[in-house]
Amino acid sequence: MPSAGPASEPRSRSHAVLAHIGRIGAFLLGAILLLGAYTKVIDPVAFAEHISKEGLDFLLPSGVIVFVALALELGLGAALMLNMRRLEVLIASSVLVLFFLYLTGMNYYDFVNGESPAHEGCGCFGNLISRNPEEAFWQDLIMLLPTCIMAWLGRPRPEALTPMWKIVFTGAFTIAGLVFTWIAPELPLDNLATKLKPGVDLGQLCVGEGEDKACFAEAAPQLMDDPDLPDERYIAVIADPNDESIHEPLNAYANRLFEEEITPLVVLTSLTLEEVEDLLVSELAPSFELMPVPRVLLRPMYRALPRSFLVKDGKVVETVSGLPPFERWAGSADE
């Protein structure tokens, strides 16, 4: 009777190699999903806006889709990183990967056919990471597809039980992530979740590539080379000028500016120039300087409006959620 040893040994060795590759693939895919989830968890409002923009809220409100999508990403990401390569986990992960590739692929198709500008990239990584449609598609294809295929290799035997602690941990992690998502808009995470934080050089803030590249310096040149701004120190407020509540405090500060040598103020808005011009003849006619900046440049700079920041020599010195602490920032303009 022939012994099973020599024949099964190479098979188990090759299975061990495949299992190792599978574990690595699952770990990498899980890490990518968790990174994507992280950028959305800290700014769920931007994610909801992105869902609406993509027209994915035709069945459920975008807010509900945010939680469903994040539950999937967090749960599958954690499960994959813990090597829980059960069939249902791998099938769900593969469907998610194919869905991401479909989304980025459609954006890339529109971009190639001139129906979408270069800076209208996928928001799969929230406002923190800007990718144009071409980058988004190829990066997703290169990162997600091979790791997803790898994760299927050398799966543990179907009869192998998943340790209970892994299931409990994955569930708890997912619930904790969703709770965090719920409270995130109220948490002081603006510097973490946006491109605007102390130390940022406004002159280097750009989106898009090549001829479609748009930079803050060109959208708001007044803030880059104004000889009237001593030491280039000024207060900037990103706001919606149609929000009536901001007008009284901003007009009051602007009126002080006409009389006193205090830090200049500028209000940045994603309204178009025409809309800003219309405001001048409206009942909300502002006394503060209102500067239109393309939404594509402004949106990654805030989670909620208004948001304020203090600039010196073209660099962000301090940021706050809401309107500026006028008394503290007013200082003397040449301070």
Add this chain to the structure above:
Amino acid sequence: MLSRRVSLPLTAVLCLLLSSAVLSPGDAQADDEIHARWRDFAPSGTYVLVQNRKPNREAEILHSRRAAAFLILNSGYEGVLLLEPRTSSVSEVDPASVKRRADGRADLVANAKVKSLGRFRRSRRDIQIRLTGYTADLQPNPPLLGWASYEEVARHSPEYLVDAKTFPLDERSMKALERFKGKARIQVYYGSWCPTCTRYLGRIMRLEKALKEMGKDVGVYYYGLPRTPAMYRDAEVRRQRIRKLPSGVIYRDGRRVGLVASTRWSKPAVELARLLVGGS
């Protein structure tokens, strides 16, 4: 008693001080003579006054952020009109109460004679002024399109004139440009609707004036563009491959030597000197 040696120079100095106080220009007007709120009106081309469906090009529109108000001179109404959008009010200002500054800006005097005439109405983007015997609309000024001269650009967008009159050009570059002996042509592509152009057009116009005063054979031609995306369909934009505004295509002795775009116009003399004479 002071000796003649001391009293003569002293009298001269006193006369000089007195005359400088009396003959001081409008800009140096004492602050307390100017109205606390109705001040700092600057020429604006954002809106145009339309009467009988025709733009009144004689009318001069000034806007003040400080006052959140518009001042309309030569409106066809007997007095100067003051529009305050926050209260939708129209008032008449005695022309003698308006003080012009050398750079074209204006203020109302502290004791300005202002008479309320009622309220204006809004219709879409227009302001409708309906007074007894006088009807006019304040409408958004359509963009200036096609080739235009300095005067035409200034007439359409008077807000450029403050910089066109006062912007300090880089002295070293201007000295370098004095050495330029050839013939040059600058074709400036801009949009009267574009904020970056509002920032830099006055500076380019200041440079044009300075070069003319130096007797240089440098022609500056302005080309007004429609708003985006129509701008990208313009034949000139395609031919010159313009992507950012304002863009200036520079020709030296008939040969294209460079393109200056967007924020590079912050120092127009430096850029022109670099392209025409190879540095400042």
